[in-house]
Amino acid sequence: MLDIQFIRQNQEEIRKAAQAKGLHFDIEKLFKADDERKTLLQEIEELKSLKNDINDLIAQSKTDDERQEVIAKGKEIKAKLEEREPLYLAAKCQFDALMVQVPNIISPDTPLGKSDEENVEVYNSGPGTQFGFTPRNHIEIGKILDILDLERGAKVSGYRGYYLKNDGALLALGIMMYALKKVTEKGYAPMIPPTLVKGFPLFGTGYFKGAEYDPAVDEVYQVATHDKEADGSAAKEEKFLVGTAEPSLLAYYSGEVLDAETLPLRLAGFSQCYRSEIGSYGKDTKGMYRVHEFMKVEQVVLAAADVEEANRLQEEMVSISEEMHKELGLPYRKLQICSGDMSPGKYRAFDIEAWMPGLNRYGETGSASNFLDWQARRLNVKYKDKATGERKYVYMLNNTALPSPRILISILENYQREDGSVVIPEVLRPFVGKSIIEPPKGTEK
RNA sequence: GGAGGAAUGGCCGAGUGGUUGAAGGCAGCAGUCUUGAAAACUGCAGUACCGGAAACGGUACCGGGGGUUCGAAUCCCUCUUCCUCCGCCA
Numbered sequence: 001m002l003d004i005q006f007i008r009q010n011q012e013e014i015r016k017a018a019q020a021k022g023l024h025f026d027i028e029k030l031f032k033a034d035d036e037r038k039t040l041l042q043e044i045e046e047l048k049s050l051k052n053d054i055n056d057l058i059a060q061s062k063t064d065d066e067r068q069e070v071i072a073k074g075k076e077i078k079a080k081l082e083e084r085e086p087l088y089l090a091a092k093c094q095f096d097a098l099m100v101q102v103p104n105i106i107s108p109d110t111p112l113g114k115s116d117e118e119n120v121e122v123y124n125s126g127p128g129t130q131f132g133f134t135p136r137n138h139i140e141i142g143k144i145l146d147i148l149d150l151e152r153g154a155k156v157s158g159y160r161g162y163y164l165k166n167d168g169a170l171l172a173l174g175i176m177m178y179a180l181k182k183v184t185e186k187g188y189a190p191m192i193p194p195t196l197v198k199g200f201p202l203f204g205t206g207y208f209k210g211a212e213y214d215p216a217v218d219e220v221y222q223v224a225t226h227d228k229e230a231d232g233s234a235a236k237e238e239k240f241l242v243g244t245a246e247p248s249l250l251a252y253y254s255g256e257v258l259d260a261e262t263l264p265l266r267l268a269g270f271s272q273c274y275r276s277e278i279g280s281y282g283k284d285t286k287g288m289y290r291v292h293e294f295m296k297v298e299q300v301v302l303a304a305a306d307v308e309e310a311n312r313l314q315e316e317m318v319s320i321s322e323e324m325h326k327e328l329g330l331p332y333r334k335l336q337i338c339s340g341d342m343s344p345g346k347y348r349a350f351d352i353e354a355w356m357p358g359l360n361r362y363g364e365t366g367s368a369s370n371f372l373d374w375q376a377r378r379l380n381v382k383y384k385d386k387a388t389g390e391r392k393y394v395y396m397l398n399n400t401a402l403p404s405p406r407i408l409i410s411i412l413e414n415y416q417r418e419d420g421s422v423v424i425p426e427v428l429r430p431f432v433g434k435s436i437i438e439p440p441k442g443t444e445k
Numbered sequence: 446g447g448a449g450g451a452a453u454g455g456c457c458g459a460g461u462g463g464u465u466g467a468a469g470g471c472a473g474c475a476g477u478c479u480u481g482a483a484a485a486c487u488g489c490a491g492u493a494c495c496g497g498a499a500a501c502g503g504u505a506c507c508g509g510g511g512g513u514u515c516g517a518a519u520c521c522c523u524c525u526u527c528c529u530c531c532g533c534c535a
Contacts, residue, residue: 041495045504052504054515055463074515257492391492 001377002102004034010105017105020112020339025101033095040088044081051077100211104374106339107311107348113338119351123334125326128355133418137358138409139287142168144420144439148288160277160291162405167437171411171424172295172404174431179297179324179402180270186320188268188299193248195271196223196239201251204379206345206371207243219243221274245269245298246398251379253302257391258383264303264313268401271296288405289356289363297401302381302394305373310395311348314370317399321352321366324402328425330410331355333362345374352400354410365406368399 007014011027018025054074061067111120129135142148147168153161164172184190202208202220209217221241242248249269258265273296277283284290299320301313318334325332337349348370353362373393376382382391415423421438429435 038495041504045495048504051515058463058516071515076515078515 001099001374002104003377004099007102013105014102017339018103020106020110021103021342021344022114022340023103023344025103027102030095030098030102033091033098037088037091037095040084040091044084044088047077047081047084051081097211100378101344103344104347104372106342106346107307107370109336110342110348111336111338112340114340116338116341118338119335119341120338121333122336122350123322125331125333128331129357129414131357131416135357135413135416136420137287138356138412140358141412141416141420141422145422145437146440147171147437150287157292160285162288162291164405164408167432167434168408170432171428171437172408174428175402175404175407175411176270176295176297177431178427180268182324183268183297183299183320183401186266188266191245191249191252191267191269193245193252193269193271195242195245195248195274197242197248197251199238199240200254201247201379202240202242204254205247205250205375206343206378207247213238213240215278217278219276219278221276241274242271243275244273244296244398244400245271246300249298249300250302250375250381250396250398253381253394254379256381258302258381258394260304260383260386263383263394264301264309266299266301268297268299271298273403287409289359289409291405294406295404299399299401301397302376303397304383304385305392305395307372307395310370310372310397314348314350314368314397314399317397318350318352318366318368321368321399321401325352325354325365327427328407328411330407330414332365337367345371347372347374354407356410356413357416358409358413363406363409365403365410366400368397370397371395 002014007027008031014025015027018027051074054070054077057070057073058067061070111118113119136144138148139150142150145167147164147166149163149165150161153163155161156163180190199208199213202213202218203211207218207220208214213220213222215222220243223239223241246269248271249267252267253265272293274293275291277290277292280290288294299317301310301317303310303313322332322334332352332354335351335353337346337351342349346369350368351364352366352368354365355361356363372395375396376393379396381394381396383394384390385392411425411428412422415425417423419439421436423436424432424434
């Protein structure tokens with residue numbers, strides 16, 4: 001969400017951003033709704049002002065007749081208000097619905113493009129791992145090493161379900177522990193946030209495509225509502241499963257005014273992540289590349305309202321992800337996301353993609369986004385500017401530190417040897433307790 | 446799951462239908478006094494939205510939502526959160 005004043009002052013830029021992102025947004029309709037809302041608001045406030053005068057008139061009235069006259073006047077005003085108020089509410093409702101759809105502007109360095117094919121590679125760590133044999137994919141490796149079971153995963157959990165077993169389980173958690181330690185060293189406060197949340201954190205961060213949750217388009221799981229209507233009280237509770245720690249981490253400060261001196265706030269959350277993948281039927285159907293639940297360490301930053309500072313913090317986060325890819329010895333590249341591949345709220349975005357030999361391509365293992373104040377307005381997080389004493393919305397940014405299963409894919413496939421065994425990257429060895437994962441005895445062919 | 450209690454400004458805390466955006470206190474800011482500090486005294490101080498170049502004016506806000514009334518912090522309904530006790534349980 002943006003500020004209506006800002007939208008009016010920067011309408012050309014917003015029009016351009018909407019077009020570049022491939023969104024259809026009628027800005028004139030918004031302005032009309034705003035005008036209508038304001039006209040009605042003024043009318044109502046005037047009536048209310050008259051209504052408030054009644055109190056004084058009552059106090060001044062000396063006789064009972066005078067008093068009755070004033071009360072009659074009050075009744076008249078009340079009737080007028082009752083007629084106007086629904087009109088105002090409808091106008092405001094219309095305005096709010098449009099406001100929520102206004103896309104954020106895009107940074108000047110964002111490449112224009114229609115889809116992910118036009119993302120721009122800004123760094124490449126070099127050619128992928130070379131093998132003296134035909135490399136296997138992580139599914140085959142997982143089977144040989146008895147660390148991944150997709151069949152039973154599907155049996156128990158359903159489509160895209162999986163079990164990580166034995167050293168696979170240790171390796172997955174090791175990746176998480178490694179990432180959490182790394183970002184903690186870099187000054188990000190580690191957190192284990194809730195994954196079962198109310199609607200507002202997801203609305204606030206932009207994970208609901210509209211103003212309300214829509215199971216037909218939103219990639220979010222809704223947990224069955226607990227409906228107590230049977231016993232007379234109509235208590236309903238909507239809960240959702242987060243797809244990343246980002247909503248929980250950012251909503252932590254919702255409704256608060258932060259002390260400017262604490263900014264930038266750097267947080268890192270470890271969480272299980274749930275994704276319905278509702279728009280991805282038939283995409284990446286094999287293995288654990290695209291799954292319904294996985295573990296991830298996510299970083300977020302709440303910063304002062306300064307674009308350059310925010311961009312710098314975004315780069316700081318990306319560089320931490322890059323450092324981890326390097327330490328893990330994974331070939332990777334860095335992409336700047338083009339306008340058409342950016343969600344409405346984003347100002348500037350980068351992806352990290354690790355090389356996955358078994359898939360013979362790069363696969364997304366991280367994404368760093370700068371939203372400026374777009375999320376902070378929805379979540380209502382401000383800070384008090386030290387110099388002016390003014391309250392401003394913070395700028396919010398997020399970045400994948402490491403996602404467990406996708407990094408696991410890249411590790412298994414890059415570190416595989418001809419016999420199916422996998423060398424464990426140095427930095428993860430303390431967590432697994434060994435340097436090589438070998439096929440269980442008696443199973444090698 | 447059962448039974449009670451509570452929710453007021455940054456904090457504490459008055460206030461049960463009419464100049465209450467809200468007494469009083471603490472903390473905060475500015476000033477007087479002081480060599481400086483403390484103390485004392487004086488003054489200023491909430492947030493959001495609308496109008497305005499500004500000064501300023503208006504409206505709303507006493508956990509959220511709804512209702513009664515000419516008028517609600519105050520009465521009614523409802524939800525949420527917190528506390529206490531009992532029961533149950535990882």
